[in-house]
Amino acid sequence: MPDLHPVSRALLSVSDKTGLVELGQALVSHGVELLSTGGTAKALRDAGLAVKDVSEVTGFPEMMDGRVKTLHPVVHGGLLALRDNDEHVAAMDQHGIGAIDLVVVNLYPFEETVAKGAEYDEVIENIDIGGPAMIRSAAKNHGFVNVIVDVEDYDVVIKELGENNGQTSYALRQRLAQTAYARTAAYDTAVSTWMAAQVDGTPRRRTVGGTLAQTLRYGENPHQLAAFYTDGSNRPGVATATQHQGKELSYNNINDTDAAYELVSEFDPAQGPACAIIKHANPCGVARGTSMVDAYSRAFDCDRTSAFGGIIALNQTLDGETAEAISEIFTEVVIAPGATDDAKAIFAKKKNLRLLTTNGLADPSVAALAFRQVSGGYLVQDKDVGRIAMDDLKIVTKRQPSDQELADMMFAWTVAKHVKSNAIIYVKDGATVGVGAGQMSRVDSTRIAARKAQDMAEVMGLPAPLTQGSVVASDAFFPFADGLITAAEAGATALIQPGGSMRDDEVIAAADEAGLAMVFTGMRHFRH
Structure with a gap:
């Protein structure tokens, strides 16, 4: 097959x-004859270009509301014929099939139709059939045929045609073919994923699609290659954010920023400012406040040491006062729904700090799929969108929790959902005051969180750790009473946990003996 091949049609x-x-x-300008359909042909003609309708070539009109227009041997024969195969060339001559050297197709907007919440029938009508068929035919015959599925490749092809007197190279055609197959695969993935949600059960086959957003310098470590792909869902967050300043995001930056924004999005901005500070995908401070700077300061006070070099997420617009406070320490990324001009000017002095804005919070109630690769396959589950209301709580101790304890327990439970298991979170007055994450023993998480609070009390010159008078959330049940006793020794007065242990009675008895209030949620939040 030739390296350079001309584009004539x-x-x-x-x-x-x-x-x-x-x-x-x-x-x-290179003498290429244009074939087209419908609105595309009209747009080209309106620009003064000569265009031949596909229906004129096939001898059949567009029919069935446009469902049938390019599905014809004259089209696919022109795409699939091998130009250096005498039998193929003879068949083209015999049946009046002209060669097609370039196909430009971008598909019906299926993903966008689903995203806007369209009804079932409208979604079905936006499943493209003729487009993927032409793309796959052209890509298979990339030895002779160019196929373009992304607007981003227009300039690349135009440049090659100019440099090669109306011809393209095999390397380009091969690269375009790979992109084309990836596009149809991603498109079919979107369709099959949507269809899976319309029927009961687990589908026999599952695929994952994505579009390259960024080639990363490296992965979690410098010896690992990495890239960032988006799934087209347009969910507010790191994938759709606008970066205003700072160097390119790294693999770890993207991972941690996503964790931070998903957490802070749990807190309705209509109920006041909230801030989450993340380090290595775990919260090291989360708080509500009377203002954004107050929320940040209270989150920062949970663990000032870990906050250094962390990721900060806000649920309201970043203002100048908050930007000034954040600027006092080194921060990798700040992400918020918006930022004032004052805040942007303040951060402009910190050239390495990345500022991202999203124009909205992620809806924590929207169902999605979560994937995790394992050797030989991958695990798929629903994203954890579980939530509880006050009415869901079951008070299991003799002492009833106060209104403040209940509010703090609900706050702590929300944070627990975003902390690596085993997770223990101490909260006081709407702010975390100790976080224990990712330990093999739940009692170790309880001790670590309490020790962090002791360390912060010394740093801040407090007479006692802020765990005194706090509440505790555990992402899963206490298997023994020792974790609860450790929390009580740290000064906790109330606990929220799923319940469901064989030793629940022992744990409840220990809580009663210590004078604690405890509630069960009936739901756990493992995060491995």
């Missing part, structure tokens, strides 16, 4: 008209 059929006219003009 192109078929263009796109839903996204971005850059279409410029591409058409470039093709015509």
Whole structure:
């Protein structure tokens, strides 16, 4: 097969008209004949370009509301025929099939239709059939045929045509073919994932698709290659944020920023400012406040040491006062729904700090799938969107919790959902005051969180750790009473946990003996 091959005839059929006219003009300048359909043909004609309708080539009109227009041997024969195969060439001559050297297709906006919450029938009508068929035919015959599925590749093809007198290289055609197959695979993934949600049960086959957003310098460690792909869901967060300053995000930055924003999005901004500080995907401080700077300061006071070099997420607009406070220590990333001009000006002095804005919070109630790779496969589960209300709590101790304890327990339970298991969270007055994460023993997490609070009391010059008078949340049940006793020794007065242990009676008895209030949620939040 040839390296350089001329483009003499192109078929263009796109839903996204971005850059279409410029591409058409470039093709015509190289003597390329344009074939097209519907709105694409109209857009090209309106720009003064000569276009032949596909229906004129096939001898059949578009029919069935456009469902049938390119599914024809004259089209697919022109795409699939091997130009250096005498039998193929003879068949083209015999049946009046003209070669098509370039296909430009971007598919019906299926993903966008699903994202806007369209009804079932409208979603079905936005499943493209002819487009993927042409893409796959052209990609298979990439020895002779170019296929473009992304607007980003228009300029690349135009450049090659210009450099090679209307011809393209095999390397380019091969690269375009790979992109094309990835696009149809991702498209089919979106369709099959949506369909899976419409029927009961677990589908026999599951696929994952994504679009390259960023080639990363490295992964978790410098010897690991890495890249960042988006799934097209447009969920507010790190994947859709605008970066205002700072160097490129790293693999760990993206992972931690996502964890921070998913956590802070749990707190409704209508109920006041909230701040989450994340280090290595775990919260090291979370708080509500009377103002954004107050929320940040209270979150920072939970663990000032770990906050250094951390990720900060806010549930309201970043203002100048908060930016000034954050600027006092080294911070990797700040992410918020928005930022004032004053805040941006203050951060501009910190060239290494990345500032991201999202124009919204992520909806923590929206169902999604979570994937985790294992050797030989991957695990799939629903994302943890579980929540509880006050009415769901079961008070199991003799002492009833106070209103403040209940409010703090609900806050602590929300944070526990985002802390690596085994998770223990001490909270006082709407702020974490101790976090124990990722330990093999729940009692160790309880002790670590309490010790961190002691260390912060010394740093802040407090007479006693803030765990005095706090509440404690545990992401899963206490298997023994020792974790509860450790929390009580640290000054906790109330606990919230799922319950369900064989030794619940022993744990409840220990709580009663210590004068603690305890509630069961009936729900756990393991996060491994």
